[in-house]
Amino acid sequence: GAVVSQHPSWVICKSGTSVKIECRSLDFQATTMFWYRQFPKQSLMLMATSNEGSKATYEQGVEKDKFLINHASLTLSTLTVTSAHPEDSSFYICSASGGLGTDTQYFGPGTRLTVL
Amino acid sequence: KQEVTQIPAALSVPEGENLVLNCSFTDSAIYNLQWFRQDPGKGLTSLLLIQSSQREQTSGRLNASLDKSSGRSTLYIAASQPGDSATYLCAVSGGNNRLAFGKGNQVVVIP
Numbered sequence: 001g002a003v004v005s006q007h008p009s010w011v012i013c014k015s016g017t018s019v020k021i022e023c024r025s026l027d028f029q030a031t032t033m034f035w036y037r038q039f040p041k042q043s044l045m046l047m048a049t050s051n052e053g054s055k056a057t058y059e060q061g062v063e064k065d066k067f068l069i070n071h072a073s074l075t076l077s078t079l080t081v082t083s084a085h086p087e088d089s090s091f092y093i094c095s096a097s098g099g100l101g102t103d104t105q106y107f108g109p110g111t112r113l114t115v116l
Numbered sequence: 117k118q119e120v121t122q123i124p125a126a127l128s129v130p131e132g133e134n135l136v137l138n139c140s141f142t143d144s145a146i147y148n149l150q151w152f153r154q155d156p157g158k159g160l161t162s163l164l165l166i167q168s169s170q171r172e173q174t175s176g177r178l179n180a181s182l183d184k185s186s187g188r189s190t191l192y193i194a195a196s197q198p199g200d201s202a203t204y205l206c207a208v209s210g211g212n213n214r215l216a217f218g219k220g221n222q223v224v225v226i227p
Contacts, residue, residue, distance in 0.1 A: 006159075032213065043120070043205070043217040044160075093159055103213045107152075109159035 003027055004096050006108035013084055014116055021079045021111045023094030029074035031098030034105060035067075038091040050077055084115040118143045122206055122218035130226050135193035137221040139206030144187050147211035151180050151191050154203045154220065163204075164191070196225045 003026040013019050023033055032051050036044040048064075050056040050071035058064045068080040077096075081088055091112050095105035119142040129135060139149070148167050152160040164173045164180040166189070172181040177194040193200055203220040210216070 034214075041125075041219065041222075043219045044207075044215075045217075046214060049214070091157075097213060103209075104162075104165070105213070105215065107160040107162075110157070112157065 002104075002106045004030075004094065004106045004108040006092075006094055006111050008111060009109065010112040010114075012114045012116065015085055016083055018080055018082045019084055019113060021081075021092055021094075021113075023077045023079070023096065023108055025075045025096040025106070028096075029098070030077075030096030031074065032096070033071055033077040034095045034097075035069060035077075035079050036093045036095070038093060038110075044093060047079075081113065084113070086115045089113055089115045118146075118208060118210060118216040120206060120208055120216050120218035122204075122221050124221060125219065126222040126224075128224040128226055129196055131196060131198060133196055135191075135196050135200070135223060135225075137191040137193075137204050137206075137223070139189045139191070139218055141187045141189075141208045141216070143210070144184050145210065146184060147209045149180075149182055149189050149209070150207045150215070151178075151189075152205040152207065154205055156203075160205065191221075196223075198225045198227050201225050 005024045007022045035047045038044045047062045048056045048058045056069040071077040093110040095107045097105045121140045150165045151163045166182045179192045182189045203222045205220045206218045207215040
């Protein structure tokens with residue numbers, strides 16, 4: 001149980017385009033989902049926290065108009081990187097919690113984004 | 117702001133040796149501490165979770181200790197195997213379900 005998937009696993013796009021990443025909890029309902037970004041040899045940095053049906057809470061320094069987060073259902077959250085630039089190239093990981101009686105976060109396999 | 121530091125950043129050991137990975141955190145008011153494993157280009161696999169009231173957790177060859185007052189945790193991996201090669205991440209929770217991660221200990225076990 002407690003499986004989280006991400007799609008796509010990797011994506012390459014041109015500078016200026018937008019990219020959408022999906023995060024799904026497959027066998028439980030996630031009241032809260034988290035989005036992290038990880039640069040090579042760096043720690044995971046929390047970008048935002050989203051609760052189903054409400055607006056996401058962004059960490060300091062994360063542009064909410066650039067990284068659009070939607071958590072429309074208890075099993076799906078999406079992160080859209082708008083007008084992507086090469087500096088947005090990174091590994092994006094989501095996690096989900098809630099619905100299983102604990103606050104434990106279950107992590108997805110990550111999405112590698114490369115912006116040319 | 118919680119700061120999490122992991123040392124050493126990287127280490128190589130011959131197969132069979134025990135591994136000792138260290139994690140320190142600046143704010144001792146934590147809810148729990150977790151150790152994760154991350155393989156290259158992959159997501160995170162939870163290894164052990166220690167509640168703030170606990171001193172250690174064990175799972176198979178893995179043992180994690182927690183000294184909350186001094187802001188330290190240690191992950192021991194007994195009799196290392198090549199399959200243990202990975203990056204090990206330490207993360208602390210402040211009770212608001214937000215995790216602060218260290219940069220990881222990159223481990224290579226040499227056959």
